[in-house]
Amino acid sequence: MFLCHDANAGFQAKRIAASDVKPSIDGKLDEKLWSQTQPHDAFYQTQPFDKQKAHLRTEVRVLFDEKYLYVGITAFDTDPQEIRDSFARRDRITIDQDFFALYLDPSSAHKSAQIFYVNARGTVMDGIYSDSAGEDSSPDYDFDVATARFEGGWSAEYRIPFASIAYDKNSTTPWSLLVLRNMTRDQRYRMYSGGVTRATNCNLCYSDTIDGLVDLPSGMNWNLTPQVVSRRSTDAVQGKPSQAIHANQFSLDFKLRPDSATTLDMTLNPDFSQIELDSPQLSGNTRFSIFVQEKRPFFLEGADILRTPFNAISTRSIANPDAGLRYTRRDAEKDISLIVAKDAAGGLVLIPHTYYTSTANANVASVATDARMNLRFGTMSLGMVATDRQYDEINAYNRVFGPDFVWQIDRNQGLRAQLLLSNTTAQADSHDNLAKGVLTSGHAFYAGWSKGDDGWGIGLSVRDLSKDFRDDNGFFSQVGFQSVNNDLTKKWGKLGIWNEFNTYVSSEYKLDSEGNVLSKSISPGMSVAGAYDSSVYVNVNPSVRSRVNADGELYKLTRVSTGFALSPGKRIARVNGDFSVGDVIDVSANRLGKGGSASMSAKLRPLDRLEFDSSYATSWINANDELHSGERAYTETALQINSVLHLSGKDTLRLILQDSRTSRNPELYTSIVAPESSRTVNSLVFTRIAGLGTASYLGWTMTKSETPGFAPKRKQSEIFAKLSWQI
Incomplete structure (x- = not known):
């Protein structure tokens, strides 16, 4: 020890x-x-x-x-x-x-x-x-x-x-x-x-x-937080009559701490409208779902207890709860968390596969149960996860169970592992609706080891996920593969003008459940850190092998990536950039092209009370065949401008502008694709936070979307007022 x-x-x-x-x-x-x-x-x-x-x-x-x-x-x-x-x-x-x-x-x-x-x-x-x-x-x-x-x-x-x-x-x-x-x-x-x-x-x-911290209080206390929301929204779809909805909603959160180590949370008819918008992400050239962070207050008590090597519990999978109950216990020897929530019908369930993520319509209500226990033994901890999603109306379920452990061998060396087993009878039918089906079972295994010192750092991990593994209460975008990943870093210390100079090599070897190579790569690179909290990296992928479907070609790709970060001063507080160029697989066409990606962000404070937190990302692919070489096949962009005016220490006015666009050249695709699609979101919210649990919001949001030839123009707008106060 x-x-x-x-x-x-x-x-x-x-x-x-x-x-x-x-x-x-x-x-x-x-x-x-x-x-x-x-x-x-x-x-x-x-x-x-x-x-x-x-x-x-x-x-x-x-x-x-x-x-x-x-x-x-x-x-x-x-x-x-x-x-x-x-x-x-x-x-x-x-x-x-x-x-x-x-x-x-x-x-x-x-x-x-x-x-x-x-x-x-x-x-x-x-x-x-x-x-x-x-x-x-x-x-x-x-x-x-x-x-x-x-x-x-x-x-x-x-x-x-x-x-x-x-x-x-x-x-x-x-x-x-x-x-x-x-x-x-x-x-x-x-x-x-x-x-x-x-x-x-x-x-x-x-x-x-x-x-000297002795004779502490028992911790017995409670609080009640009522919330009232009033909203008026309109939904206008081109070619159809506009719909207007005016609704008032009352919800209640209750927290009880019977002692210093135990917390009980209850929520009834919660309003989980997004005061904070999820940032737009590039998703047009992938077949896998993208993880979204939890932001809803009820699910955040003891959220760290739920974390395991896999995302075995992701509370964002509880899409529209009518009610929820949570028990959390922390003491010197263990952590325990239990969540039970009634989830209304209407959400989507992720169905992961080896080469893509599909979804099924959860057109029936369900009860989601998540249980997590973590026992501590000195420098080692042993955990257990159990999740259950019961779809009563169709008499079907998804259940996951398994252990995990963490061993902090010494300050610079650690070992983690997890095994999950799943049973599922809730299957997608021919209309992509959940229905009772045959029982399928699967497993997911992870083991990872890392060690570092002043001169070297190394990390090694293995994953094995069977093709029938599923976790309706977690987040898994891909199953049906085995992989080995390794990272080796040489730390050279201070070198010239740089405070840190590192060289590294990363590798991956990944097989599907039939033994076919999904991807393999060896990627050397270097990173440096210097003045003004600056950092620069360059990563070379000289020979990446990857395929996008079971019958498709194992493509050979060459790419170069680089990026930087810098904190120049008070006004230009932080700037970041990441760039990649080279070979790119066009997933929709299952072919190799030339292209790249770029993402940039900046935190600016032109005035003491005004800040801008903006980001821009784009990716593109050019055709690489003899007939259409150099022609643009695909472009996607995502922009967010988040500006905040601090009226006082408690009052803020926030304006968010978001724009996402995707374009494809139909002549370069054998399947039917949408030439253009776009989505813009504008949001203006005044917030006053008087104290924890006591806040008021007044806001306006407008969303416009269109995919010509595939989906008509749609304009949605909402004005809302939200008030919460803690008793």
Whole structure:
């Protein structure tokens, strides 16, 4: 077993006595209690240079009373005028800003942590972090934080209710905390309160204990959140009478915490209208479904528990729930999550295959049940997943069950594996509707190992998914294959003007269930990182082999890819670009062409209160045969302009413009294809967030779509008002 933190290190928590004056949350840390609390000031860099003491001093102090955990952070700065204190919306803190992040792990299992961010302006971001899956800022917690500037830097005061933290009151294991300070100037400085290194795949293993945090409250509390939505919508299809709908809807969310480790959530008639629009994605030259992130509040409690090597549980598969119930339990030894939801008829069910993803109409209601348990044994955890989708009206089902485990062998080496078994009687009939059919069974297996140090990094993974595996409560776009993937990286360290210089080679070998090669490749490349948080990569695919259907040709492709990222300053906060050129398979025609793809994004702040977050992506294919060589066969574009005006710390006005277009030359296809298709979405929303669960929205959305010759012009518009308040 390895030690996850220095036994002599730790945060010292001081209890606030009844006679003490409690901190006022103004960010200033000027109360006497703070000066009487021992600071933790050992911080280490991972950027721009690894394994170095932080060049600027940061102090962290911890207090607590019978209701709250208080954390005070002071960040000293030799050039405080350069502090990047941008306005931002909740959960929109990015690496171009100065911010603090708390990674709070009450179990000290070093597997996951609740995260609490604040930037120098006072904007917050919260959610869940795990080393295996990264950050998820979807969950929101009730906490207060304020920031303040002083002559030599800035500071922040957190007040986090114990009711917002999932912990076992009876556990004798000390809590763990990791603090990150981020600042971006001519370099990006990433400074941790523990000795995190670039090579590690377990950042949380460098957390330090919070000593003195004893006799905590039971955590019993509850809240009720009613929501009222009023909307008026119109739907106009060319050649048909326009339809108008005016509807009012009332819904209710209830949360109960009978103790500090247990949470019960219930929702009735929830409104899951998208206040945040899903970003447009390029999908015209693929036969596989694209994953969409969960954003709906009810499904976000304990969302990290549901994560496994496979997307065995994807709550977006519950398309239109009438009601839902969720049980979540966290303690030092285990995590448990159970979700039951009644899903109304009308959604789509993904039916994955080897060479494409099809869908079936779920024209009957269903009950979706997702169960997940994760047991911890030191540096190893053992999990179990069970899902069930019961279609009562047709007396059919889909069920998935299986174990998984994670072993953190040491700080730089980890092993993960998962096995899932499925049984399905809900099959697609000749009209693509779900109906009771013959029983089919399948399996899905994954194993992955990774190890890294200052000089090398290696990752190896294998997958085996049988052709009859299906998971109606998860997300699987492809089954019926076996694959081996490998990544090997040589780390050269600082080289010339670059802070990091790496060379790498990636490989893949993938077979279908009949033993035919699906794809194989060996792809060398290099990546560098430098000033202004810049990075550049070049990746060469000299000989990729790939096919798009069982009877099709195994094509040989050559491609070159490159990309960059940069944080120039306060006004041009972040720019990114990714580009690829070479051979491309035109999936619709099952032929090889010449083409490429390009995607670019930029975060701009021309004014202090105005930000633009825009993206553009395009892909294209030119015919490559003798008769039509060089003629454009296919083009697709996706554009989003997301602009936000910060009227105050609580009020924002957001305008989103989206445009997606696809064009094909019918003369270059043997099958019937649509020459043009387009979809535009415009959205204007005023938001006022008075507190967690208490918010009001007033918005307008208009969508236009058209596929000439295949689908008529359609215009949909909606005006809505939404109000929620927490009791």
